[in-house]
Amino acid sequence: MSADLVRVRSGVYHDSVSLMGVSRALAALPGVEAAVVAMATELNLGLARDLGFDLPPADPSGLLIAVRAGDAGTLDAAEAELERQFAALANRRTGGEAAVSPPRTTRAALAGVEGAAVALVSVPGEHAFAEALDAVEAGVSVMVFSDNVSIEQEIRLKDRAAAVGALVMGPDCGTAAVGGVGLGFANVLRPGEVGLVAASGTGAQQVATLLDHAGAGVSHILGVGGRDLSAEVRGRSTVRALRALDADPATSLIVLISKPPAPEAADLVLDTVRGLATPVVPALLGPDGHDLTSAAEAVLNALEMPIPDWPSWIARESGEMTAHGPGWAGGALHGLYAGGTLCAEAEALAGEGTFTDFGADAYTRGRPHPMIDGTLRLDALAAVPAGDVVLLDVVLGHGADPDPSASLAPAVAQAVRRGIAVVAVVVGTEGDPQGLTRQIHALAGAGASVFISNAHAVRHAVSLTGSAK
Amino acid sequence: MTLPMLSGDLQVITVGAGLLGEAVDAQAVPRVGVDWRPPLPGTEAAIARVLADPRRAAANETAVDRLLSARPHLVTVRPAHEVLDLAPGAFLHAGPPIGWKRASGPLRGALIGAMLYEGAAGDAREAERMLAAGDVRLSPCHHHRTVGPMAGVVSRSMWMLEVHDAEHGGTAYCSLNEGLGKVLRYGAYGPEVLKRLQWMGDVLGPVLRAALAVSGPLDLRALMAQALQMGDELHNRNRAATSLLLRELAPAIVDAAPERAAEVLRFIHGNDHFFLNAGMAACKVSADAARNVPGSSMVVAMARNGTDFGIQVSGLGDRWFTGPAGVPDGLYLGAYGPADANPDIGDSTITETGGVGGFAMAASPAIVRFVGGDVAEATAATRSMYEITLAEHPAYQIPGLGFRGTPVGIDVTLVARTGLLPVVNTGIAGRVAGTGQVGAGLVNPPVEAFTTALAALAEEAPENTA
Numbered sequence: 035m036s037a038d039l040v041r042v043r044s045g046v047y048h049d050s051v052s053l054m055g056v057s058r059a060l061a062a063l064p065g066v067e068a069a070v071v072a073m074a075t076e077l078n079l080g081l082a083r084d085l086g087f088d089l090p091p092a093d094p095s096g097l098l099i100a101v102r103a104g105d106a107g108t109l110d111a112a113e114a115e116l117e118r119q120f121a122a123l124a125n126r127r128t129g130g131e132a133a134v135s136p137p138r139t140t141r142a143a144l145a146g147v148e149g150a151a152v153a154l155v156s157v158p159g160e161h162a163f164a165e166a167l168d169a170v171e172a173g174v175s176v177m178v179f180s181d182n183v184s185i186e187q188e189i190r191l192k193d194r195a196a197a198v199g200a201l202v203m204g205p206d207c208g209t210a211a212v213g214g215v216g217l218g219f220a221n222v223l224r225p226g227e228v229g230l231v232a233a234s235g236t237g238a239q240q241v242a243t244l245l246d247h248a249g250a251g252v253s254h255i256l257g258v259g260g261r262d263l264s265a266e267v268r269g270r271s272t273v274r275a276l277r278a279l280d281a282d283p284a285t286s287l288i289v290l291i292s293k294p295p296a297p298e299a300a301d302l303v304l305d306t307v308r309g310l311a312t313p314v315v316p317a318l319l320g321p322d323g324h325d326l327t328s329a330a331e332a333v334l335n336a337l338e339m340p341i342p343d344w345p346s347w348i349a350r351e352s353g354e355m356t357a358h359g360p361g362w363a364g365g366a367l368h369g370l371y372a373g374g375t376l377c378a379e380a381e382a383l384a385g386e387g388t389f390t391d392f393g394a395d396a397y398t399r400g401r402p403h404p405m406i407d408g409t410l411r412l413d414a415l416a417a418v419p420a421g422d423v424v425l426l427d428v429v430l431g432h433g434a435d436p437d438p439s440a441s442l443a444p445a446v447a448q449a450v451r452r453g454i455a456v457v458a459v460v461v462g463t464e465g466d467p468q469g470l471t472r473q474i475h476a477l478a479g480a481g482a483s484v485f486i487s488n489a490h491a492v493r494h495a496v497s498l499t500g501s502a503k
Numbered sequence: 504m505t506l507p508m509l510s511g512d513l514q515v516i517t518v519g520a521g522l523l524g525e526a527v528d529a530q531a532v533p534r535v536g537v538d539w540r541p542p543l544p545g546t547e548a549a550i551a552r553v554l555a556d557p558r559r560a561a562a563n564e565t566a567v568d569r570l571l572s573a574r575p576h577l578v579t580v581r582p583a584h585e586v587l588d589l590a591p592g593a594f595l596h597a598g599p600p601i602g603w604k605r606a607s608g609p610l611r612g613a614l615i616g617a618m619l620y621e622g623a624a625g626d627a628r629e630a631e632r633m634l635a636a637g638d639v640r641l642s643p644c645h646h647h648r649t650v651g652p653m654a655g656v657v658s659r660s661m662w663m664l665e666v667h668d669a670e671h672g673g674t675a676y677c678s679l680n681e682g683l684g685k686v687l688r689y690g691a692y693g694p695e696v697l698k699r700l701q702w703m704g705d706v707l708g709p710v711l712r713a714a715l716a717v718s719g720p721l722d723l724r725a726l727m728a729q730a731l732q733m734g735d736e737l738h739n740r741n742r743a744a745t746s747l748l749l750r751e752l753a754p755a756i757v758d759a760a761p762e763r764a765a766e767v768l769r770f771i772h773g774n775d776h777f778f779l780n781a782g783m784a785a786c787k788v789s790a791d792a793a794r795n796v797p798g799s800s801m802v803v804a805m806a807r808n809g810t811d812f813g814i815q816v817s818g819l820g821d822r823w824f825t826g827p828a829g830v831p832d833g834l835y836l837g838a839y840g841p842a843d844a845n846p847d848i849g850d851s852t853i854t855e856t857g858g859v860g861g862f863a864m865a866a867s868p869a870i871v872r873f874v875g876g877d878v879a880e881a882t883a884a885t886r887s888m889y890e891i892t893l894a895e896h897p898a899y900q901i902p903g904l905g906f907r908g909t910p911v912g913i914d915v916t917l918v919a920r921t922g923l924l925p926v927v928n929t930g931i932a933g934r935v936a937g938t939g940q941v942g943a944g945l946v947n948p949p950v951e952a953f954t955t956a957l958a959a960l961a962e963e964a965p966e967n968t969a
Contacts, residue, residue, distance in 0.1 A: 049869055049870065052872060054834030054835060054836065054942065054943075055834055055872060057834075057835075057837070058834060058835065061838070061840075068837075068838045069838070070837050070838065072836075072837075077683055077684040077836075078836075078837070080684070081836060081837035081838075082837065084837070085837065085838055134886065135538070135883060135886065135887065136535075136536060136537065136538040137535065137537050137538065137890070138537065138538055138539065138540070138890045138920075138921045138923065139518075139537060139539070139890065139917065139920055139921060140516055140518050140537055141917075142537075142889065142890050143516045143518070143535045143536075143537045144516060145889070146535065147514055147516065147535060149507075149511055149512065149514065150507050150508050150509075150510060150511035150512060150513045150514065151507075151508060151513065151514045151515070151516060152508045152513060152514075152515055152516070153515075153516040153517075153518065154515055154516065154517045154518070154519075154523060154524075154527070155518050155519055156517075156518070156519030156520040156523050157518055157519040157539055158519075158541075160547045160548075160551075161539075161541065161542065161547055162519075163551045163554065163555070164542075164550055164551065164554055164916075164920055165518045165519075165537070165539070167554050167555075169516070171560055173507075174508075174516075175506055175507075175508045179519065179520070179523065180519065186555075187551065187555070190555050199504060199505075199506070199507075200506070201506055201508075212508050212509065212513055213508075213509060213510070213513055215513050215515065215527070215530055215532050216526070216530060217515070217523075217527070218523060218526075220526070254509060274504065277504045278504055278505065278506040278509060279509075281504060281505045281506075282505070282506075282509050282510075284509075406522065432526035432527075432529055432530065433522060433523055433526040467529065
């Protein structure tokens with residue numbers, strides 16, 4: 035035998051949504067067959083009558099409560115729940131300011147930004163265009179760290195940027211420094227007057243860290259992306275970056291670091307260079323041009339600063355001899371690199387050996403860049419045959435492994451014990467979070483010969499190979 | 504050239520690898536991190552292509568400027584047959600095109616009711632037979648500069664609010680609101696429904712026309728702006744707007760029709776949603792001003808017919824992009840529950856298209872429990888809509904957000920990129936024809952309406968773009 039509870043309360047008001055919530059809570063109780071808790075409007079009274087409730091007279095300012103349950107006990111429970119619900123409504127907080135969620139697109143993030151700004155895009159390449167375009171359409175320069183961006187998208191981004199006075203750094207731009215703020219893989223450099231325009235991330239890092247060692251500071255490093263001086267892209271960002279540094283009062287000397295531009299881009303770039311008020315040191319890399327170290331030296335010459343002896347820590351020939359090793363190396367050369375330009379430079383300078391760029395796409399798909407996680411390279415090092423020579427790079431700075439020697443030094447020590455000669459170039463500054471000296475000492479202590487110039491490291495490594503003997 | 508980033512205190516926006524963001528933080532440089540997530544599955548190529556369309560940025564600016572600059576005025580009320588291309592035996596309905604076979608209960612009920620109202624059939628059975636036989640021409644309201652709430656059925660004799668855009672010259676129409684409960688727009692067609700429609704045609708419509716002739720055009724944009732500051736969001740809460748409308752019209756109603764004024768004013772007073780239809784026509788005329796801008800990815804209509812949820816996009820003409828209409832998640836009247844609910848229905852999503860309704864939830868704390876709880880969530884709902892819209896409305900402002908304009912101008916590319924779907928709050932119609940309203944709540948539009956529109960935009964984008 036079911037039981038009904040029917041009441042009309044006066045002097046109580048709750049909005050219909052709250053009351054529908056109460057009705058729902060009551061109806062959800064086991065044994066409750068129907069529940070209408072609502073202001074006593076004609077509509078709601080009609081609904082309750084349709085459910086068979088016998089209603090007293092009521093006016094719309096009253097609060098109608100109509101509950102039907104399977105038995106009196108359930109009805110009591112429902113009434114208790116009703117009071118709990120009303121108490122909750124009465125005590126309900128007015129609600130505070132919602133925690134503001136972070137923006138979901140670059141466009142939304144830029145909506146709240148005024149003044150000098152730069153966007154750093156490192157989403158997977160197929161999604162990078164949208165985020166970078168957001169920045170450009172807002173008139174904001176953007177560094178595209180992402181690779182796998184199509185050349186059509188790159189050109190479109192750069193053309194849009196030109197129209198609004200912004201710069202696209204990248205795609206596949208590993209490093210930049212804007213007014214002392216490092217972006218991507220970035221060394222902590224002393225502030226100064228040299229501005230770099232670089233189509234190569236690790237190339238720019240090598241030159242800038244050598245300049246830092248020599249006492250020359252850097253104003254900005256503007257990356258342009260490895261394809262910028264290709265026949266297709268035709269130096270779109272290089273030209274803009276050169277002009278921007280020319281107009282920058284903090285920059286009194288510009289360095290352009292790139293492979294030799296494609297013929298389609300070369301004239302445009304050279305014309306631009308000729309039109310600048312600021313002197314430009316073109317550091318065009320390759321067999322007929324510079325290596326990174328000589329580029330840094332050319333800059334120092336232009337600055338009329340002395341060229342230091344680039345320091346090195348040479349492992350003693352006999353000191354790390356192993357019991358079972360064949361003596362000091364003399365075998366083949368293996369270049370195990372994290373930095374693409376450093377690897378290419380080493381391969382070109384060495385003219386022999388096998389070189390692997392662990393930062394290349396094939397090695398970074400689905401895993402972190404070797405500057406962040408060197409596991410793959412450690413495996414490769416362990417597989418080098420005894421008696422051979424290994425050449426590797428360690429790149430320091432923001433974004434990179436916070437302590438690369440922690441994993442590398444033990445692996446080097448083990449390799450040296452196996453009779454392998456290890457030559458390392460450490461690209462970094464004392465200001466870098468990892469500490470240049472600390473990293474050098476750790477690697478030298480493990481038995482590696484250590485350089486801060488990649489070119490010098492390569493020449494030393496070649497001198498250790500069989501071909502040099 | 505100078506680059507702004509080279510001078511001044513730099514701020515960095517990072518999107519992607521967290522490590523690179525942390526590297527910026529380590530340098531104690533101010534940073535805004537984007538909470539980036541992959542776009543809707545399979546859309547990245549179309550997103551890139553549409554974004555690369557050289558027409559897009561300017562086209563969207565044009566489209567949203569037109570939407571924002573529209574100045575809707577309620578000018579008069581007239582019978583549908585005077586203003587709409589509506590032959591005898593033809594009926595309009597809400598949402599994208601649909602035939603009887605796929606029509607849901609409430610739409611069927613409303614069509615039956617409209618046929619009875621027009622005398623096109625002697626009884627419900629005959630009406631149903633004629634409808635099923637295809638003897639009746641059905642056409643979406645949206646194809647006739649018209650919007651209709653819920654079933655949105657419009658027939659020749661119904662009186663229509665006529666809203667004129669004083670800026671661009673457009674005109675839009677919407678029927679008169681019948682009130683809540685058992686009403687035609689929720690698919691009810693009983694005697695009391697027909698009787699009310701009769702009265703609306705005989706009394707309400709003519710009186711309102713006479714009153715508007717006395718008062719002159721009513722500035723709906725100004726009225727809606729005020730109502731938002733009085734706690735309406737203008738889709739599910741229209742109490743303030745209705746009150747303002749009543750205040751504006753009451754003297755003119757008394758002047759124009761003293762002997763009928765009391766019953767007309769009482770009717771309007773008894774219906775908190777009376778303003779909804781005027782607001783819908785205002786949003787419709789504004790959105791129509793933004794139509795047909797080649798290359799624009801801005802949504803100019805969202806509408807449901809009880810079976811499909813469809814959108815139209817400025818750069819894609821009159822094409823509809825549809826997906827299945829969802830069942831709203833909400834609260835129910837009386838003993839009704841989710842099993843009684845019809846899938847989402849009505850043209851009233853033109854309010855969200857125009858930057859109010861669910862997009863203005865933060866303005867309406869009184870009904871925030873539609874979004875499942877509290878004021879904070881309503882605020883979050885509105886805030887999230889800024890992610891997918893092109894602009895902030897200059898007139899429609901939210902006091903609780905520091906008088907920030909409501910988010911307006913849904914961009915299909917932003918929906919695809921963020922996966923955030925427009926927030927729609929809506930009434931819930933009963934599934935069975937003739938039931939009426941059973942509740943109210945929130946509903947998610949179907950993703951495919953947006954992804955198929957995006958694909959069409961991509962196809963329309965000029966060749967040789969990235």
